[in-house]
Amino acid sequence: MSEPVIEFRDLGLAYGQGEARTVILAGLDLTVARGEVLVIVGESGVGKSTLLRVLIGLARPSSGTVRVAARPGCRTPMALVFQDARLLPWRRVVDNVAFGLEGGGLSKAERRAEARKGLALVGLADLAGRWPHQLSGGQRQRVAIARALAVEPDVLLMDEPFSALDSFTREGLQDELQRITAQTGKTVVFVTHDIDEAVTLADRVVVLAGKPGRVAAEVRIDLPRPRKRRDDALQAIARQLRAELSRRSAEL
Amino acid sequence: MNLVRSTLLAAAGLAAFLLFWEAMPRLGLVDPAFLPPPSTIPAAFLREVALGVWPLAVASSLSHYVVGLGVGAGAGIGLGLVSGMSRPFEAVTAWVVRLLRPIPGLAWVPFAIIWFGVQPSAAVFIIAIGVFWIVFFATQGAVRGVDRDLIEVAQAFGFRSPLARLTKILLPAATPGILVGLRTALGQAWMAVVAAEIFGVPGVGQRMMQASSLLSTDIVVVYMLTMAALYGLFDSAFVALQGRLLRWRP
Ligand SMILES: Nc1ncnc2c1ncn2[C@@H]1O[C@H](COP(=O)(O)OP(=O)(O)OP(=O)(O)O)[C@@H](O)[C@H]1O
């Protein structure tokens, strides 16, 4: 296995202080290899989003270490697709997508051109001039995905990015994501509640469980890509994962 | 309600108001010296214009107004942003603000005269103070109210410095709230103009004072209406600008 891009060691995280202190994560060890697609599943509230927030620097661990080693020379080390779209309402769609490019020495026209490419990837090229409030929930989520893709991050963090989409669009974007990772060798950390989605995308699925949360199970998926969703081997792994998850929630 | 209907209703309301006003002195219900009927106002207006007093007073007041508004709003937005972004700054200024805030514009007149003399800058100072507080509190509140989630978006994309946070998120997100404050200030500043000119700086306020000491109430009304018209003009222009700046809103 190649060198790790992400390494959590004995990670602990708690919110609040004193009486109100709640430990969300404890003793969590996890590494992600370069170019790996890691999918995280687990019950609501277990700390999946929190883990991504730690990676991007929005939350500070209370103990343990986090190491991120993005490829040197990449345009952006890391980008996050939030669980909610979080578009900036005062910017048109195209300028929302261009947002992350503004520190990088590109001219406005160049940034918009890049943004349009990002929008084309998620199938929204013709909505470039709209305001966010003129979009549907699923369209907003796709704009948020384009915004993260536009900065060409070496590590892409995605928090339930496709959950607001119809199954047809979702599968299209899953294929698109597989194409992008195959082409660019990006490392992806992807959170989802959809087991079929997990097994379709993942090189490895990690189950977070417990209170406080830690890595409870891990399944490596070595099936060749592009994967067929109805593939028997894939469905077998999905069944195994579902059983694992229901056992975990029964235990609690 | 459609546009034609609402315009007609507005015109009818205004006409009824003028009729009532005209009837009061004409029917002998009040002394015309106390309340000049509106039909006498155009003549008074023409006299003021012919004397050359009206254009001078308006030009002078307008310059006080615009500069005072600019200075007060600029300082209010600037300090409001800093105070909204920085808890320490807010803490340090908390009691200074409470000390200075309740002082009415008129109370500053003696200091304005001592510091600036009977000069336009003294009038500008009085107007700017009135405008400052309104815009300051509106800006501070608007910045405080900005959605934390959007600030996180900027951080996640690497914009972590206070300046980046300000220009990328806080300022655009706070713009609606700041504009509400500015619009209030637009009206407040005209009131301050009168206060600022009563001590002898030439302008609409001064002229009103002169006329009222001579009991020329028709001339007072001319300048009241002049200010109303100027306010209406500025406010309409502002609303148009506001609509353009906030066209991203549903
Ligand atoms: N700012 C906060 N203060 C206190 N507790 C918080 C805060 N943010 C999150 N939590 C708690 O931390 C836990 C983990 O939250 P997190 O958002 O990571 O869950 P999640 O696994 O992403 O859940 P979901 O699948 O519903 O998105 C939750 O129980 C939540 O209530």
Ligand SMILES: [Mg+2]
């Ligand atoms: Mg979550």
